[in-house]
Amino acid sequence: MSLTRVHNLSISLDGFATGEPQSAESPFGHAGERLHGWMMATRFWSKTDGTIGADHAFAARHDPGIGAEIMGANKFGPPGWHDDPNWKGWWGVNPPFHTPTFVLTHRPRPPVEMEGGTTFFFLDASPSDALQSAREAAGGKDVRIGGGPSVVREFVSAGLVDYMHLVQVPIVLGRGVRLWDGLEALEEQYDIEAVSTPSGVTHLTFAVKNN
Numbered sequence: 001m002s003l004t005r006v007h008n009l010s011i012s013l014d015g016f017a018t019g020e021p022q023s024a025e026s027p028f029g030h031a032g033e034r035l036h037g038w039m040m041a042t043r044f045w046s047k048t049d050g051t052i053g054a055d056h057a058f059a060a061r062h063d064p065g066i067g068a069e070i071m072g073a074n075k076f077g078p079p080g081w082h083d084d085p086n087w088k089g090w091w092g093v094n095p096p097f098h099t100p101t102f103v104l105t106h107r108p109r110p111p112v113e114m115e116g117g118t119t120f121f122f123l124d125a126s127p128s129d130a131l132q133s134a135r136e137a138a139g140g141k142d143v144r145i146g147g148g149p150s151v152v153r154e155f156v157s158a159g160l161v162d163y164m165h166l167v168q169v170p171i172v173l174g175r176g177v178r179l180w181d182g183l184e185a186l187e188e189q190y191d192i193e194a195v196s197t198p199s200g201v202t203h204l205t206f207a208v209k210n211n
Ligand SMILES: NC(=O)c1ccc[n+]([C@@H]2O[C@H](COP(=O)([O-])OP(=O)(O)OC[C@H]3O[C@@H](n4cnc5c(N)ncnc54)[C@H](OP(=O)(O)O)[C@@H]3O)[C@@H](O)[C@H]2O)c1
Pocket: 008, 009, 010, 011, 017, 018, 019, 022, 027, 028, 029, 035, 071, 072, 073, 074, 075, 076, 104, 105, 106, 107, 123, 124, 125, 126, 127, 146, 147, 148, 149, 150, 151, 152, 154, 177
């Protein structure tokens, strides 16, 4: 069965997955690159060099078995992108998704086909309807909920996430967008495991309980 998965979602000790304010110059606001330093050090990210230890092993699970991604409007672009008809995401002509990619937005626009297999589809839809569209496009493979935190929270709240890999980074951001708000007692729904690695981060996996 097709699973709904979250991978490599990096959060601070106080639960923020981005700082503020988000902008074209600073996509993660005052967090800068601190949330993702652990991943950028791995070969998964840097391709030609980088570490190949435990952080790499977790990071590299991002892609296998994925047939479509769903992301939020604020991951797709900085504030104001809706008003730029030429905005096609942060990632250049060949984005790293290589699958149909569904951008949730209240201001949808026609699909944009990129190089390398990524086509951006823009949807104003409930989480369950968006997931149905993504599942159809994924051809039996899994669907990744790519973030940001608001969209992950929305899908977790709706009970639509089967597996979630979070990475707790030892920084305190104090402000930004928090993942956890409203998700009280989430531990009752998931089997949770934690593994700390020598880089100083803690990988947390949430596997939905089979009731
Ligand atoms: N820490 C990490 O690992 C990680 C991973 C991914 C992204 N990020 C960062 O997270 C930040 C973005 O996260 P965020 O929480 O601010 O926003 P987000 O989750 O990317 O997007 C939220 C926005 O998506 C649209 N949206 C959400 N649900 C919708 C629905 N059901 N129907 C229609 N539109 C819907 C709305 O935008 P509109 O109303 O404007 O259309 C909403 O304001 C960025 O800084 C990004 O770089 C961090």
